[in-house]
Amino acid sequence: MSKGEGVFKKGKPNGKRGRNDEGGDEGYISTPKRHHGNDEPVDGLGNDPAVASLRKLLNREEVDVAVLVETKLSGEEMRRVVGRLGDFKGVSGDSIGRKAGVAIIWRSGAEVRLISSSAHHVDVEVRGLFSEDTWRLTGFYGWADNEEKDLSWQLLRDLRGLSTLPWLIIGDFNQILYDHEKKGGVPRAQGDMDKFRFTLDDCGLVDISYSGETFTWWNKRSEPNDIFERLDRGVASLDWLEKFPGLTLCHLERDRSDHRPLKLTRVTRGKMKRKKQYRFEDCWVSSDKCEGVIEEAWGGGVGEGNEEEVVAKIGACARALDEWSKKEFGDITRKLGEAKKRVAFLDSCRPSESVVTERREVSEQIDKLLGLEEIYWRQRSRVAFMKDGDRNTKFFHMKASTRKRQIE
CATH class of the missing domain: 3.60.10.10 (Endonuclease/exonuclease/phosphatase)
Incomplete structure (x- = not known):
């Protein structure tokens, strides 16, 4: 060339x-x-x-x-x-x-x-x-x-x-x-x-x-x-x-x-390189704790009244949700990798009752993480026509990964 x-x-x-x-x-x-x-x-x-x-x-x-x-x-x-x-x-x-x-x-x-x-x-x-x-x-x-x-x-x-x-x-x-x-x-x-x-x-x-x-x-x-x-x-x-x-x-x-x-x-x-954009993550609403985090932050030392105070409330909620998300969800990709490794290890063990029970629990955890991962990439891809349950994460990932620097 x-x-x-x-x-x-x-x-x-x-x-x-x-x-x-x-x-x-x-x-x-x-x-x-x-x-x-x-x-x-x-x-x-x-x-x-x-x-x-x-x-x-x-x-x-x-x-x-x-x-x-x-x-x-x-x-x-x-x-x-x-x-x-x-x-x-x-x-x-x-x-x-x-x-x-x-x-x-x-x-x-x-x-x-x-x-x-x-x-x-x-x-x-x-x-x-x-x-x-x-x-x-x-x-x-x-x-x-x-x-x-x-x-x-x-x-x-x-x-x-x-x-x-x-x-x-x-x-x-x-x-x-x-x-x-x-x-x-x-x-x-x-x-x-x-x-x-x-x-x-x-x-x-x-x-x-x-x-x-x-x-x-x-x-x-x-x-x-x-x-x-x-x-x-x-x-x-x-x-x-x-x-x-x-x-x-x-x-x-x-x-x-x-x-x-x-x-x-x-x-x-x-x-x-670009600035990180703040988002309200769709996957947060899958947890029954989300509403409580918002209610606590909204009333946590921020008064009611004019527009500036409302903006301050929103900022307080954003910070609280961000901290809570790190603890509640963490790195989904990393957690998925760890869970899959655990399943592989359990599959190599003798199928005792405790092993079977743990494997079932880890498999349920994997299903939950896959669901959260799909929500994560769907939100970033701006694709609304895919139905819930479709696991075409590669498609969502490609769509989202090409939307660089469109919102600063």
Whole structure:
């Protein structure tokens, strides 16, 4: 695999790029300029400075495959742009006037075969990038108007059936998944966010982990009219994530663009340090002691009255529950391991009455711990459609483990 292989989404080059500490492969993904106001032009790739800047970045960083989103160019115009980029080939979906438009370009050495394309997507098979095996890459641009967003979700569902290869989608989805992915302005409707999540679940796609600031788009306005959202992301199938476990997205600093560039790169676990997020654990309610802990903490020296006192009560409950949880539940994984070792030891013993009784008790303990483990990963995976009793913990674990730095 050649130096600097990567994937990036770009309308106009943004950000800086350097080799990672492990010497692994990197790439960029970013959105085009979409300025608001009369002081700056609205531009995709339809001007000389944008093309020159993109060409300079591609050559300097030796990027082998790039996804260009919201190009605002027809297929013929995009072919002329690719011809000015040097040693690149490309496929594209025509824009609708000066709206939308998606393209994927690649250097010699990466093998790319077109599956399908439109103004809102380009879908290809890729070989020789990150792996010698063939996998699937889709550049995606979601419909911006609220009344048309269902077209985005229908397109994703339609694309799902076109290939069974490990699948990566990167792009501007023009929608968020969770409330915390927007700051300022009118809150997104819960039903609209649910549609996005349900579509990803139906397609077997998982939000890729990321580092850096949460918000990828800013409306370029000052307070109190500023709005920030995470519109740009990568999603992938579980088999793609298992195939490329070291790849993650980094949200880089924006320049004059309203979107942050996103970099797909290899990182070690040490690079993914983040603050621990407090949660009320669903498994706590399985204990009849939980209610008593809350009642005691709520009345434990914290008065009633104004908003500050209520916040103080909540904080007291959180601290009490955290301490109680450590004693009551502890490390579930460690306890499961110890219990299974005990069962293995008991199985090697003569089956006396005491051994059989203890084994039954330990087996019941294992069942309880497995239930708690499933609740733990289900809560973190945000998967609501699995029924109680299903023990598909690997699925929950994969879903949860890819949700890095989404809530700080």
